[in-house]
């Protein structure tokens with residue numbers, strides 16, 4: 135006992151608790167300050183108590199143990215400001231646990247389980263909660279809501295400060311203003327007229343996709359082809375072309391790079407302090423994310439060299455539309471980070487939605503037939519060109535299939551995030567108090583499958599629930615509350631590419647279903663389903679296993 139209560143032990147333990155207090159109160163972010171706080175106190179104790187310096191390692195061990203224990207006990211204690219939010223102890227102790235689930239890619243399934251157990255609000259980290267409540271989401275992401283969580287600092291490197299995503303994050307002094315400026319430029323690129331004009335790239339890309347998939351011999355991974363298509367289209371949209379994955383099938387291995395960095399980026403979101411440390415390590419320059427940055431910087435170089443004659447998305451986000459010489463234009467690093475956000479955010483999401491829609495149709499042959507009947511009907515009955523986006527937008531069953539996929543398998547599965555900024559003073563919502571520095575995820579997948587918003591069979595893919603008079607087709611009380619549908623998020627920072635994505639998906643699905651008979655390579659649907667669901671990995675980017683299908687061109691007779 136004496137040993138533990140010796141003056142040096144008492145001083146080391148007090149130092150550990152004091153260090154915890156300093157971390158908690160001032161949140162120092164610089165690794166040098168941490169090193170100072172970890173290792174200087176043991177030296178100070180040795181010096182103050184006239185102990186030999188050989189005692190420092192043991193003192194350091196006691197200091198760090200006391201610090202760790204103090205942190206852990208505080209985080210699970212009733213004194214913690216998030217103590218009123220239920221959740222498993224393993225998650226309360228540290229953000230490492232949720233970061234681990236993010237690396238594994240099963241955060242979606244895990245969060246779903248936790249919400250079923252604990253309710254709409256779950257503590258999932260020392261300063262993190264998951265909030266599966268549509269009303270709260272609407273308030274907290276609305277016009278007077280909160281900015282994005284500090285986790286977006288992960289994307290802040292010297293090369294990429296402040297994309298449209300990160301500019302709206304809680305660590306900026308005035309995120310609302312900074313984001314509104316960025317968003318205004320982006321919005322110009324996504325007006326209805328601008329979207330219509332993208333048909334000049336979109337339609338040839340879809341034609342190429344349809345031809346290429348038809349040319350392949352044997353079963354194909356259709357999800358991969360959707361990825362090539364959406365990526366090429368983003369190249370057209372941002373860089374006046376130049377990506378050619380449909381032709382070279384990703385000879386540069388760019389999809390692989392994105393798949394490689396997704397788990398790391400997803401988990402670092404919960405540990406933003408770790409990013410600068412990792413970036414300082416030797417070899418960081420070879421990290422997959424750095425390769426992606428290098429690639430996109432070269433693309434921006436080439437695009438900017440072409441000047442302001444091309445009115446693509448980069449034209450607006452680079453401020454090439456600003457004629458007044460005196461008005462400031464976005465700096466190059468902002469253009470780079472905006473472009474990076476756009477090409478990943480616009481390609482992976484749409485490819486995921488397309489792949490999941492095809493998967494669901496393959497699992498439900500009757501619904502695939504129904505969709506085909508609708509498409510054949512307008513093509514043969516009305517002579518509608520299947521490039522006519524406006525007409526496709528009116529098709530009830532096509533839209534029902536897409537919406538139902540976005541509901542059951544939203545491409546952004548569990549993390550639309552917001553944070554209460556430091557110094558903001560905390561917020562009250564739906565009877566819950568969220569102190570400052572709280573980060574929260576709104577998980578679309580969990581909200582969309584809540585029977586309070588969609589019922590009956592909220593986990594099942596039933597496009598009929600989106601049709602007029604749907605209530606009469608169900609044998610149980612019918613709920614269809616669009617407040618609980620947010621695949622593109624809500625509020626001033628919702629998805630700017632929503633209408634374009636819907637246009638892409640309608641065109642691709644209509645033409646695919648019209649032109650090809652699609653069957654899963656795996657004849658046993660139970661196995662096919664299991665393999666597909668097991669292969670879905672939620673790393674914010676939704677990674678997918680192969681969607682192996684056999685395509686047969688529909689003969690003129692069967693059309």
Ligand code: HEM
Nearest residue numbers: 298479480483484487545546622623627628629630631635
């Ligand atoms: C099915 C396809 C898509 C889905 C499900 C989707 C979903 C989302 C979600 C959930 C957000 C986060 C919003 C928030 O934090 O509140 C977002 C933001 C964003 N998306 Fe999409 N997206 C899709 C396609 C696209 C496309 C095609 C583009 C265009 C290139 C795009 C560009 C963006 C941008 C720039 C933001 C940031 C908006 C802002 O901060 O103001 N997305 N998207």
